[in-house]
Amino acid sequence: MDRTKRGRPDPQGPRPQTDPATTGDRAAGSPLARRPLNEVITARGLRRTYGHGKNAFEAVRGVDLEVAEGEVFALLGTNGAGKTSTLDLLEGLAAPSAGTVEVFGLDPRRDRDQVRAQMGIMLQSGGLPAELTVRETLEMWRGTCTAPTTADTVLGQVGLADRADVRVGSLSGGEQRRVDMACALLGQPRLLFLDEPTTGLDPESRRGTWRLLADLKASGVTMVLTTHYLDEAEALADRIAIMHRGEVARAGTLREIVDGHPARIVFDHPGLPLPQLRAARVDAQARVTVSTHDLQGHLSELLGWARDHGLRLNGLDARAASLESVFLGIAGESAETPAATPELIGASR
Structure with missing residues (x-):
């Protein structure tokens, strides 16, 4: 040193x-x-x-x-x-x-x-x-x-x-x-x-x-x-x-x-056609992943849909955007990578 x-x-x-x-x-x-x-x-x-x-x-x-x-x-x-x-x-x-x-x-x-x-x-x-x-x-x-x-x-x-x-x-x-x-x-x-x-x-x-x-x-x-x-x-x-x-x-x-990065809702697929969630991205595999900028609204909509159909959303996990989710998005380990904002410290491209 x-x-x-x-x-x-x-x-x-x-x-x-x-x-x-x-x-x-x-x-x-x-x-x-x-x-x-x-x-x-x-x-x-x-x-x-x-x-x-x-x-x-x-x-x-x-x-x-x-x-x-x-x-x-x-x-x-x-x-x-x-x-x-x-x-x-x-x-x-x-x-x-x-x-x-x-x-x-x-x-x-x-x-x-x-x-x-x-x-x-x-x-x-x-x-x-x-x-x-x-x-x-x-x-x-x-x-x-x-x-x-x-x-x-x-x-x-x-x-x-x-x-x-x-x-x-x-x-x-x-x-x-x-x-x-x-x-x-x-x-x-x-x-x-x-x-x-x-x-x-x-x-x-x-x-x-x-x-x-x-x-x-x-x-x-x-x-x-x-x-x-x-x-x-x-x-x-x-x-x-x-x-x-x-x-x-x-x-x-x-x-x-964190602002501008989507929140995430994840649950086991219930086996029925899912509701249409406006302005959300839905990846419907064995586990359903919903990427959303309206966590409260879309979570309420999903819970209401499940109640109306007599379903339980097993394995439900709803999380707001976090530094971890942004970091993983940038690293390419999550479904969505946020747009870069270099203007905050002037990073050149």
């Missing part, structure tokens, strides 16, 4: 800049109008290509995004979506093949010392030395920070105060993830990247991490979160972007993402 010094900057230090040329996008009624102007991260036309010629593969395909100061932004993705490559570009760990990235108004690679001093990164796998104790690991990491807090402070934050003298290699997988989190917090970052922060944690520790992240948000820390736990994104994120095939397929608040 990179050991460039980092920590909390002077309050009067670099602040994110607003491009006057983009202010027209923030006119009343624009999707961007609801967001504050103080972006911590701004990416425009972001692309990342691996290889050359016939073997070239474009993992990130023209992504624009903004992360505002103090918000939690969840970046989700289907397998091979380009999420990790996008994170590498935002963190300054790799250079974009095209497009630009600014963090605190600076280039995260060219102005690396200034940017990293304000940034904490929790990688998916920390790779910390197994022979050192937890305290020794944190003291070693403190030496890489510009204005670190104490090891005891972060040990208390992540719930490892009683494990300070245990070797890292003797910790459980979940405890090692909490050491990774402690290292990311040592520099008192203004911007925190969290790559699968609760993988391997038991339910109690996972909820404790959620509380810690909520406290960090309340203190003004900006966070970019990746997770495979969709309930985690629902619980923590102010805004969410779902990547697929190198592009942002859907983005916005949870409500904006």
